[in-house]
Amino acid sequence: MTQDSDEQAESAWWSTAIIEMEPGIIRYRGYPIEELIGKASFAQTIWLLLRGELPSDDQAALLDIALMSAVDHGPQAPSIAIARMAASCGVGLNNAMASGVNALGDVHGGAGEQALAFYQQIAARIDEGAPLEGATATVLDSFMASGTTYLPGFGHRFHPVDPRAPRLLEMVDHYAEKGAVTGRFAAIARCLEAVLARRKGKAIPMNIDGATAVIYGELGFPAPLARGLFCLSRSVGILAHAWEETQSGRRNKGPLPRERLWRYDGPAKRPLP
Amino acid sequence: MTQDSDEQAESAWWSTAIIEMEPGIIRYRGYPIEELIGKASFAQTIWLLLRGELPSDDQAALLDIALMSAVDHGPQAPSIAIARMAASCGVGLNNAMASGVNALGDVHGGAGEQALAFYQQIAARIDEGAPLEGATATVLDSFMASGTTYLPGFGHRFHPVDPRAPRLLEMVDHYAEKGAVTGRFAAIARCLEAVLARRKGKAIPMNIDGATAVIYGELGFPAPLARGLFCLSRSVGILAHAWEETQSGRRNKGPLPRERLWRYDGPAKRPLP
Amino acid sequence: MTQDSDEQAESAWWSTAIIEMEPGIIRYRGYPIEELIGKASFAQTIWLLLRGELPSDDQAALLDIALMSAVDHGPQAPSIAIARMAASCGVGLNNAMASGVNALGDVHGGAGEQALAFYQQIAARIDEGAPLEGATATVLDSFMASGTTYLPGFGHRFHPVDPRAPRLLEMVDHYAEKGAVTGRFAAIARCLEAVLARRKGKAIPMNIDGATAVIYGELGFPAPLARGLFCLSRSVGILAHAWEETQSGRRNKGPLPRERLWRYDGPAKRPLP
């Protein structure tokens, strides 16, 4: 390296291992982009940028499945409603998308991350020698002791059974049989489901967040990336709904006419002091 | 300037006339911050940063009035609804604010800018010698010729008479009598209101956007800053509603329960091809 | 439909053809989600939500290629820099993603949409009977007459030749030979490239936006969705960089230290009036 390069190394503000660029050259994690095009799928490229290496075909297939499964849940999801409202306000499609994604916080969008963190705690105990059921019960106990009334990844305000979860677990089973994943997170999640049902006296089935968290756990993603990948996935529905609203010709679409939307419960009319 | 400074001047990426900083030194448009504190009000500081000089006390008072008048319009305004929804999703207060402001696009938030641009077109014709009514009619004609059904700044989907507009125009009259503003934009807007009423056969009264546009025009702001200042103003209501929602303890608040919110009008259930 | 449903149809605020939901039921464009999982890829699901029908395997493959090709261009792209900065400010991963996507406006992110609109104008003239070269020259002329100095989709501030474009066009050729697309947009874009080179006296090669616009045009997407899909694609790099910055432990990362970042060119120090 020349002295110039040393000075650049010292003075450069960001450092990244993701992308290398020179005029005419783009490499993702060392792979020239023109070699990736036509060989690496979108799912493989997502994995490469996030993890640093290319995944196997089976790993990419399972990631692709997780991504497509959470793309939309209709306008009662705040992210979708916000995107439609923003689109009706005349902002650009990218702005409507950004507004929707911005809402995917801890409460709406964070459940997958929380569920995966939960599974990872159970897995850690198993690695220390605890049996599956014991580890599950212990971690569940200390989580519930904090006063939470619900477990992220299980139950659903709208669906008695979330239609996405059983099918996703079938996919995990399929890839576990192929040896592409171990199946350990599927086992943990199913155990959780059983323990919950016993304790509550009724089924509290896995939902989309609990199921995609299984997949992201099987694939070795850290918990915060479960949220990042959910955002990527939900961006599709956000875009579709924003686009549809744009095409509808409606202007300035608030959520509902005033009288059905909100009531006032503050002070009655009064004069200034 | 030393050679270092010259090199800095060449290599600096942004240049700004707004703020100058050295360790221990902050100056806004040349004024040390510690001299502004306690002497320049929030409205005067807003003016200084945007326009480059301090306003007179009367100009600052009129700006302060315009800013306080548009702070909120309830959850039927998309910006407010979006902020409440985002707040219920567990994002930070700044994120809920950003989500609300992001929606203030051409349709919801742009009317003040459009109204001011409209007034400025009429003013330009008057400066070329046209009489007030003639200039107003001509510009209105060419605007309507484009096929628009409504004039930004006039009429309101909800209020037969927007309670904010008459009072704001009274304020402009007050400051015009003091000689702080000319009153020319108030005259233009009132003329527009009269011409509209005559043509439509019914009153289409000025609304908040048309009235604040009068103020911003009187104060010499360019039209796009009418939108920027509306965003500043509406940020207050956005913050208040986001905060109130945060305190309510509600989670994951979509705009309404599904059955009242949306209906499906796509293809019926069908099998994959 | 029962009377209840009629009342719901009247009172429902949004209507959508994208998703249908009942407790336990989720259907995208009529297809039950549990049937799509494991059969429809992420790219096919993106197509389904945006277009209303499932694409062929070849169409999905070409869409997948377009999506993976634009995921990242390093921290000199404002969307990436903004995402890294936001991540260093302690906001959630979704907020950093939203901040990055929000910047993909007309100038940074809009070029694909503009290029596709341009190709579509040329295609419309060809449909009216004009020859390829003539249509290209005519549309180019009227575009340049507006005073623009550059054509969206061609040339690049950084790359003499954008390494992504030739490879993407090879992919289009491949799928045209298979009969999956017509190749008409590739022909239009190549013709543009040739005409530009002749007029400028030097090569102005197609860039990533011009090349992905070819693909989106071949696949029949309307121009605004070229931007939406670019946002989806770029969201991957935005997420990757935001995540990497989060892991770096750096706090409050402005883009550069002050002395290299900006210079002040406003009024010198002065006393208050």
Place this chain on the structure above:
Amino acid sequence: MTQDSDEQAESAWWSTAIIEMEPGIIRYRGYPIEELIGKASFAQTIWLLLRGELPSDDQAALLDIALMSAVDHGPQAPSIAIARMAASCGVGLNNAMASGVNALGDVHGGAGEQALAFYQQIAARIDEGAPLEGATATVLDSFMASGTTYLPGFGHRFHPVDPRAPRLLEMVDHYAEKGAVTGRFAAIARCLEAVLARRKGKAIPMNIDGATAVIYGELGFPAPLARGLFCLSRSVGILAHAWEETQSGRRNKGPLPRERLWRYDGPAKRPLP
């Protein structure tokens, strides 16, 4: 209340005490808007919406001071840099503002909230009978025990002495002498400053966040609103810089040319597996 109203009360989705609206009627916390215009300043209106009642003139004056003092800190602040970059990308002024505010998270923007929470802990101990110095030392000890290296509100990466803080504390003293505030938070913050200096062996002076936190504490705002009000304040600088960038004619302004901006430290060029 009629049966209709009861049904509305049941079915209304949001409830708010901030604003009441009927056609032709807008009331903020019970006060008709047309009575507030011309009587309530912007600062008083901000207080009214956030707190529910109008403040005294002195309270409003002190709030106004806190708001104007934090409006800008130059493009090295991520919020300002992001706003300038977004503005150069062709997004609307509201979108550039939103992008800047979105970055005001825990690290950049959260310090005021954290400082106020800190002061409130000390105040709580004093209310239980502890002396000022003892309470200060105790709370400081347990905060530092968590491993943090810096105290929010004190010290500054750029300014040896933040020029805004001493002047703001003078303002608090002034209003304490008038009896408008107690001065208890000023005393707490000064005590903290003294204890820090003693322990570190050098001055760690109060910064803008520590000083505005004193004001917001004196005025009785809850800690999270210290952040909300900082966002309102910083929105002014964000708007000013976005507007200035818009007027500069620069396009697609990334933070710096690549070679000074980032360096790559990932894998060297390699072939696909």
